[in-house]
Amino acid sequence: MFWWIGEGPRRAGRVELGDHALSLAATTPETELDRIQFVDVGDVSVERGLLHVGRRGEPTLHIGSLDAPGALNELAERLSRSSGVLR
Numbered sequence: 001m002f003w004w005i006g007e008g009p010r011r012a013g014r015v016e017l018g019d020h021a022l023s024l025a026a027t028t029p030e031t032e033l034d035r036i037q038f039v040d041v042g043d044v045s046v047e048r049g050l051l052h053v054g055r056r057g058e059p060t061l062h063i064g065s066l067d068a069p070g071a072l073n074e075l076a077e078r079l080s081r082s083s084g085v086l087r
Contacts, residue, residue: 006059041083
C-alpha cells in the first residue's frame with residue numbers, strides 16, 4: 001500500500017490495524033513508522049480509489065493500493081468500526 005499525510009511525501013509499505021491505532025510502516029525510501037490513534041480519527045471515506053482518514057486537528061491521511069483496491073473498502077470498514085466513526 002502507499003500513503004501520504006497532508007501535503008507530505010508519498011510512502012509505501014505496510015498498513016496494519018492494531019487494538020488502538022492504525023500503524024503505517026514505510027519501507028521506502030527509508031524505514032519509518034507512523035501511528036494514527038483511533039481516538040484521533042474524525043471521519044473515514046473512500047473516493048476515487050483512495051481511503052481518506054480525517055483526523056482531529058491534524059492533516060488528513062490518504063491511503064491507496066495498487067494491488068488490491070478492494071482492500072481499501074475493507075480497511076475503511078474496519079477502521080470505522082474500531083474508531084467509532086460512521087461512514
